[in-house]
Amino acid sequence: MNFTLHTRALALAACFAPALLFAQTPTNPAPNVTTLDTIVATPARMAQPLDKVMGDVTVIQAESLQNAGMQSMTAILARQPGLQIYNSGGPQTLSGIYLRGASPQQSLVLVNGMRINDNLSGATNWAAIDPSTIERIEIIRGSASSLYGSNAMGGVINIITKPGGQDRPFSAFGNVGVGSDSTFKTGFGFSGAQNNWNYSLAASYASSDGFNATNPDSGPYTYNQDDDGYTQTSLTGSLGYEWNPGQRVDLTFLHGYNHGDFDSGKDYQNTYGITRQQAYTLGSTNQITANWESILSFGYSKSDYDSQASYGRSEIGTIQRQYSWQNNFTLNQNNVLSLVLEHLDERASGSSLLTRQHRDTNAVGLIYRGDFDRHHLQASVRHDNISSIGDKTTGSLGYDYDLSPSLKLGVAASTGFRAPTFADLYTPLSWGYQGNPNLKPEKSKNIEASLRYQANDTQLSLVVFQNKFRDLINPYVCDAMFNCTAENTDKATIRGLSLEASHQFGNTLFSAGADFLNPKDDTNGKTLVRRAKQVYRLSVSHKLDNAELGASYQFVGKRFDDKDNTAAKKLGGYGLLNLHASYQFNKNLQGQIYWNNVTDKKYNTAYGYNSQGSNVFLNLAWRM
Template sequence: MKLSVSIPGLAIVLAMATQSVFAQVEAVGELDPIVVTATRTAQTDDETLASVTVIDRAEIERRQSRSMTDVLRGLPGVEVVTNGGLGHNSSVYLRGTRPDHSLLLIDGVRIGSASSGFLPWASIPLGQVERVEVVRGPSSSLYGSEAIGGVVQVFTRRGQGGPLTPRLLLGAGTYNTANAQFGLSAGTETAYGTGWFDAGLGFEQTQGFNVCDGQPRSVGGGGCGVYEFDDDGYSNGNGSLRAGWAFSDRLELDVNFLRSVGDLDYDGSLFYGNEQRQVLQVAGASLVAKPLDPWTLTLRAGRSWDDSEVFADGVFINRLDTRRDQLSWQNDIAFAPQQLATIGIDYLRDELSTPTAYNETSRETTGAFGQYLGRLLGQDLQLSLRHDDNDQYGGQTTGNALWGYELTHGLRLTAAYGTAFKAPTFNDLYYPGYGNPDLEPESSRSLELGVSGRHGWGDWALNAYQTDIDDLIAFDAATYSPMNIDRARIRGVELWGTAELAGWLLDANLTLLDPRNESEGPNDGNLLPRRAEQTLRLDADRQFGRIGIGGTLFAAGRRFDNDANTVRLDGYKLFDLRADYAFTDALRIEGRVENLFDEQYETAAFFNQPGRTFFVALRYAP
């Protein structure tokens, strides 16, 4: 499937059509979700000037999502690429930038491998997730390295007030898939303060399918590099604990812990392995104090572990463990009505442990940042500046400026400009026989213009942007090492809208992308690999008494799998259907059919994707 379209022209037409259709819909009475990632402070999503999507627990359960990539696929500006089915390696391209150009946080703690930059999307257990915030656009001025395309923050479940409350899910489906989740939540109020906690355990497994569409070498094979005609299964055990205590309205403590252990089979070899154990752990604590009415002080500490062991038919091959320790000191000062200043310092230490002899195995970064949020002369402003100092690659200064202006009839104009950077990984710098210790960080400049509307019948927004990335790190055949030699220019348009029509909850978004390689050489002007030029997602859900039904249409245009644009991946369409029946307010049965028409497609060359699948679950959630 190829969609040929003029980006600006279609965006304008769709924006007009959105207003025309949505003018007929009914009022939506939901409260605005709170967003904290865009500014590191709490705002409602109508206040924030950044492009943000929030997926809460209610939406996760209504859509019967089963993985983080399931939640993210088809969101505005988000492209998901998977090397197979459940549990297999996944990459997320945010606004056309590379997968390692997105910052991933879990409860404020930075996640990801410091050695490779790989983000463990498949290891995040969705059953332990309360909310996901996706901030699109450069965010290094608040978070430092990696946030060129934006930030995805995952919040684990937080206990609510009330007596001890259990929850349970038991499910099964195609490919001998099974899923079990159990949790407890409670809260209490005493003369000494208010407390809460949530604890959860989960397990899932699947027999999977043969993910590599390879061919025996005797018939010209290779495919994805190997040939093992077997099912590639996955299993995962996980648990989380989050608890807190509000001593008063001026002092609050929150602690969190998450552990996820996944065992994956994949098509490999005796040299590269064909089995992997991936362990993701996150521990954090935050203390929020209010010494004075205008001053809020936040102290955070956290550690994340990304540990990986590789085996070949049960025989150990290699181990790579990374640890990231983080400290943060943040001050929010409301010095006047509608005027907030934020200043703070972040500290990060990356460390790796492996039998491979890296020249360096640790590094430290200190970042100082400041931000102004305010309203002046009827205009909203967000200004931020940050300087990061690293003991390996030196200093980097980044900044953001966002502007918003309210028009009549619920319309708002926004504009933003920002710079960001991505530090080279340990592999880039020090991998034996490959690394280049003289690498500089990758850097970017982004400009964005937007218009949005908030009405009684729903919300919509249209955003257009351009991102220029310099000093991209790429392999240089002349030196046989990575060098800062590549450049890219990415232009895009995002249009989304939500509404309620005749009892149907509707959610639609369209992303048009023009990601271009601007490096000197034969690939100059080519499309960047694995980014679809067009993606579309439509969701519709409705409740009929105790029965709920819904469906999703996701469509993606063609893309290429390599820089030379010689390996083409065709466009595809996926239809999902879902339904549930509530026996009581707390107990219901739910079922989902994914890829209803059994579409055969690839998001990465030679890697098969799931066909038509079914999943049924019994959920108890008082």
């Protein structure tokens, strides 16, 4: 508890450091600075330029995250191709992301390569992560279990807190903003790299009175008319040292905290949940020979949730320790082979004692990347041995062909799996329900094809895919005597098409996209829960002198909140119009205004839970 209080105090104190730095003379940017390629590591577990990456990949850069206003992580991700979200009444509540229609438990979330999916439920503590303290987010769509193991059936979301390692001068940023529902947010960060050292630190504090999270549809044991506010703090950072060329050590960390109100019936006014998310990595990168790079890393993540509700107090927590040794062998200029050895130690605890609280996974994987003139190949295979569950082998094969310097055709196939959670396996007998220790891992087979065009001012892409899921876990199967447990009874097929286009007309940027999804439950022919079949996106931004104006529109089709797609649980489609504007007062200081949900659209992403109406946020940001 003391550690949490100290971390929150440090985050809040760091947020007000800009007042001290304003007294310093700003550093002028260097003239004729060369624009560096965006380097990503997630798609092949090795550093490579974004324009050389194979597969369906998106990178959300630091500028977009720092300029997100009061938007939550899930709200930012919802604007990306192939991603849909749900939340239970605001940024402080339980949220989930559907990546290409795969459930939140079937998509792996990492922080600097360290997995943070809660191994009790498979969920992610999005409420504890503030986007303004993140350097970038790398998103892989399509099964990536052959790279990262369990949970990566729909793809991978890797949250990066560490800037690139290239030399750069000291830079800093800060912001303070106010908005609707008595929202207040402030943050500060700095980074740099020189004399073989690189470093970064970012902190934020936010509070809000919130809005009413529930409506009468949620039921009498949940619905309450009061507003549900929250307090959030976040602290991230990194430190690295290169003691010889090709020999370096790096440390990264993320610590997030959220105290959020939720509803637990009209007679209970002080119900809340406290969410904590920690993630740490320590790595050593060593160029053993000219053709052999060794990356030895240790990761630690801890997730905690403590709630006070009408049914009493509940505490759950999970710990994961990840040990990895990756060896990258450069066979020649165009061929790289990687050998990965990995060990994962998982532990779970909670108010209800599980019958088993620990398991280990040992894994070995091979990754190959080759470039042959216009032909590009990436292949991977991985074998996981999970204690008390057994062995699982997955693989992937991708091929890209350059039709021209600007036009690329790609095809890929991959398999994936998800190990059952501790709750699925080891919940003790209570009220007629008991976990099933004999559950098998869920499995998937994904195929896709893509066509991409990229020129100076224009980008176009088309991706089609099919992902078939088998041995899906139905968490509540009951016999004639109403004895219930989890079983591998379900299966599903998700087919989709994603279109993206953008073009720069002088000072005006237009972007448009559309996702078409057929998420079918093969056991009953119905649409999978909370997945929309159509999502449309449109945005425009225009620069004039020191100002920038922008607008975005997103339409999400109807969904159902139950497996049988009953009319009573239908969630209507909705369209959201957002506006934003900024003005550059000088080279360091910028004013920003965001008007979200301009038309005050009433909509639900989960049955019985409200979403925020029309809201405004004013922000003052500075850079140096």
